[in-house]
Amino acid sequence: MKLSVLDQSPILSGMSPQQALQQTTELAKLTDELGYHRFWVAEHHSTQTLAGSAPEILATHLLGQTKRIRVGTGGILLPHYSSYKIAETFRLLETLYPQRVDLGIGRAPGGKPNVNLALNRGRLPNIENYPSQVRELISYLHGEDPEGMGIHASPSGHTAPPVWMLGSSGTSARVAAEIGASYSFAHFINGYGGAKAMKRYTDYFQPSVQQSKPAGNVSVFVICAATDSEAEYLAASLDLALLKIEQGDLRSHFPTPEEAFHYSYTMFEEEQIAENRSRIIVGSPERVKEEIEDLARYYDVNEVIINSIVSPFENRLQSYQLLAEAFQLTENVK
Template identity: 65%
Template sequence: MSLKLSVLDQSPVLPGFTPQDALNQTTELAKFVDKLGYHRFWVSEHHSTKTLAGSAPEILITHLAANTERIRVGTGGILLPHYSSFKVAEMFRVLESLYPGRIDLGIGRAPGGMPGVNYALNKGKYPNVQDYPQQVQELMSYLQGRKHQTYKVKATPLGDTWPPIWMLGSSGTSATLAAQLGASYTFAQFINGEGGTGAMDAYFNCFQPSEYRQEPEGSVAIFVICAPTEKEAEYLAKSLDLQLLRVENGDFRDEYPTPEEAANVTYTYFEEERVRHNRNRMIVGDPVQVRERLEQLAKAYRVNEIIVNTIATSTEKRFESYQLIMDAFQKA
């Protein structure tokens, strides 16, 4: 199998479960896909939400690395404008020392979250995203063990290796910056269903070699729901359709809707159009359909890695989706 398959997990709090259950399910999923042969397992950063439990990915990946054997673990991603580059570098130098060769540092530019979250994370101030390019450069320097020219400090513990930086984005801005700094780049199609191939083209065309990477390395992350039949996959996807629509409308509820609940919702014409539009953010189907569409996606992006994010309100169906996807590629 030439196409690498990886996982992004947002620790969704599924109906009937608690946030603690969600984190335990993330751990079990990491162990499961590790055995299946997935390449990476990334976890996200979300704050003040009742439907996603992962608020501290740098802590969660420490636990995941300790409970897996082979798979790379990382952040998808750290919202860097909220934090000190020095502190982030020290956290990941510790992780790299504990689990050498298995840690990824994915970072994002967008502050993310509701306005109150942004202020709460920054002592009442809104983060200055204009400083992001300088922050990334400082982070890369710290990770490589260099002394800061002004502060005269190094990020410890020092070591011979450092975790690769993946810059995550849903537009062309981060793609261009990743290319200029010689970092790896992931386009989040599960967030933005349009413009991804253009952003990736900009990354490849503008890439400048660095101490981190001599050649460009890209990937794309997308929602995927795979089931034994197309009919079942479409049924399971109804809950994600409704959840995405609710979030867009500012309708933040305590839990994800079930497929049964979503199947009984009557959409307006505008809502039906939004649901159809949001399908650009996901791939839904049986194993053969999903494999073919993932291969087409990789070809369109000119990448050899797809990051899969499956959210279904049944834990068993979530795990089954990842199993079916890997089986489809291994049998192809």
């Protein structure tokens, strides 16, 4: 089974955005060496807690800092942009780093409601056109002229980055299937219904110029430490962070385990934390390995993307190191 990484460039306590991006770079280098399959970076706007606002730029930087790991976006929020421009951006990346680039796309706003207006010159994006936008994007990536305007996305080449449609519902799964794209389910956003969405994707998949058969994966929060008790202690900071995000109150940084330990939870908040644990795998390497394998079987996929937000950063690195050892990922490194 393949393990991959989703990194949102979280700004940890006491860290600056610049340090968060430096940590993303360090993590990409480490996971490249450890044998992880791909490394995706996200798009978030107008936030004080996540530093990644332009994943195509960050991915370019990371491709130059790594050797073998696939690097991509998780993802580009396509309704805000021109399909032609995104196609040219990723055709250029593919030309610079052949067969190492992934183009993950989504249709979410990527931040507060007004982000939609700011990114679209005061207008709301037309998400109804999203499926046709994706078709257009794939056509441009593969050297076609979908609008018949006598143009092509340059630079041209013999390979193209695969388009991965990101989603947390059955709707996006059906669109990915009908278009013939790859599909990634965000279990770390929605801990329920994902297996049905993935089955819908595989059942309705239609071959395309990009690929002849379905390709899916699932992303999940994972906190791994030497022991179950240590992992639970570290995971308390993510519990608190998710709670504060849902309350609209995560303003400056991701909390530390110490902050979570001293926080006074209401009964309702404790129930919400327990509910959010459906999105998180926590424990020792042996326990986490077993649960990741169970999740892969549940989704019927052979790739799981790990999103580990742990403070301090050294514990975040250790989480990925322990997973690599448990799954013997270094065997994938040539």
